[in-house]
Amino acid sequence: MNLPDPEPPPTVALDFASPPSPDSSTSPPPPPPSPIVPPEDPPVLPQSPDPGEDCIILASMDNLTLITEFFLMEISSSWELQVLQGVLFLMIYLGAQAGNLLTILVIVTDPNLHFPMYFFIANLSFIDLCSISVIVPKSIVNSLTGRKSISLKECAAQIFLYTLFAPTEIALLVVMSYDRYIAICHPLHYGLTVTPQVCAQAAGGSWASGLLYSAIHTVNMFRLPFTKSNVIHQYFCDVPQVLRISSSDVQFCESILLAISSGIVLVCFTFMFMSYIKIFSSVLQMHSAEARNKALSTCTPQLAILFLFVTSALIAALGPIANKASLKNLLIAVIYTMLPPFINPLIYSLRNREINYALGRIYKKYFDFPKRVLLN
Template sequence: MLPGDQTAKGNFSSVMAFVLLGFSDLPNLQGFLFGLFFLIYIFILTGNGLIIIITRVDSVLQTPMYFFLANFSSLEICYVSVTLPRILVNIWTQGRSISLLSCATQMCFFLVLGATEAFLLVVMAYDRYVSFCNPLHYPLIMNHKMCIQLAAGAWLSGVPVQVAQTCQVFSLPFCASNQINHFFCDIPPLIKLACGDTSLNEVCVYAVAVLFAMISFLLILGSYVKIISTILRLPSATGRSKAFSTCSSHLIVVLLFFGSVTITYLRPKSNHSAGTDKMLSIFYTIVTPMFNPMIYSLRNKDVITALKKLLHKKTV
């Protein structure tokens, strides 16, 4: 009997724990997967940590764009830390049991931070929109107080909705199986385990996905349509090239994150398969945080210069 096996009585669930199957279907790759995920986690912590440090210590990077980038890097560290450490522990110990409370806590933080990422990407797009389309008023509009308010709004706006959604999912009776065929506690695999009518939960998932993902994506898309039209009117080819380089970095992250999230949460329950869900989840839980430091750093001369100055100070 697997840890956390449960029996259902009447109309309610007696589940005290779940079993995260994760990558147990790949028994010969457990050592490789542990090493791979461990290196990825270290890379994410180091890369995003360096962005936070250089945006704090380098005076050239004391601008709204880099303020939001530092927030984004902080978010990525928190976001990946909700799932990756648990994956590493499960692979290392082969103990896949997770308590009901731990599962609910993981899901809640994951959903809240996911909403924060969506809103923060919108804020970053708005910052670029003001910078390109209204440059003369940029310092006035994106003042320090406005930046703090926008960042705080991005971090906090999703909390009430996602806490409520977590409570709604965990109010469902789980009377079939307690084995979650996923590597963390996410909504689609948990709804699959619920017995009874889950149509209300599915409607809520769609509504929240549309609110946080689709609307956010459309706002970002609208911003960049106006930004690109402004860039195309620039007289200098060098100026156009530099502007496109800055914007394309943001758009790559946007497409990676929103593409995988939309497919995961807006597909009908009947179309969900464990393998596809895992693959898509890897994109928005691991791949995007991993590529963030590379996309924003390697394509940005100011960040590279600041990083070289920081490393030079450390070696002197």
């Protein structure tokens, strides 16, 4: 009897993998692997000389405040003192205007004064008339109204006009010294050398040189915005005060420009000094006392004007730049801005005999005639 073969025992497959965690039924399946992407080259940026310079520039541009007006010096918070200052400035301004207008009127209307020297004196009077009108009326209005602000355009206009008249006056003083040198040292050649055409060209060249200097000076000072401060410790837009709050680039360029202009001014004063030395040496050799007095009467007014101009220029140049408002700063500014236009007409009338005679003739013509009519 054959027995059936026994069935083989069932094969059990052993799984040696780690047993599933109890939370494996609720965990999401793992994400598929991301494709490998080769790294891109970083963009090439322009290298700045200083690391982090771009960040500094952006931060400063974000916080940049452009100044469109300035605040001028206030001497006192008392309204009475401000009104007193305005009244004093008004009296000085009216006196300077009257004196210079009278000088121009006398020279233009009197035929006896139609000579080159008086033509240049009339130009100087016109400069004094305009220079004091640039800054003083605005200061008077501010004092009487209590306003202390000035716009950026008004400040630029003040600096442009004020720096126009100063170099023009220097050039005219040089021309006048040469005119007196020819008249006293070479009198026979005076009529051929100093002609009306030469006088017109000399005056035009003086104004053109002043205009060129003023344009370069003003464009350089206002080519960049003002971001430091808007407080000017002076009663007008004074050049040192505006430079104090300008950018460093402007200050560097302005220092070069001032150095060049100072050298030119030094050459001009050397020329005038040598001219007047030759003039006085020729005057001392004259035998006639009347001729000496006449020559000196035509030179001493110019020397007095030159001395006053140099003194005021030195006070303006050598004086410290104020960091706060004070009465001392105001007095210094008044000396070199308002005193010369006020005193120059007095110098013309007191020291020049021809102008004195012309004033006497005008007085007799317009003031003495009504008196005689009333008395008769």
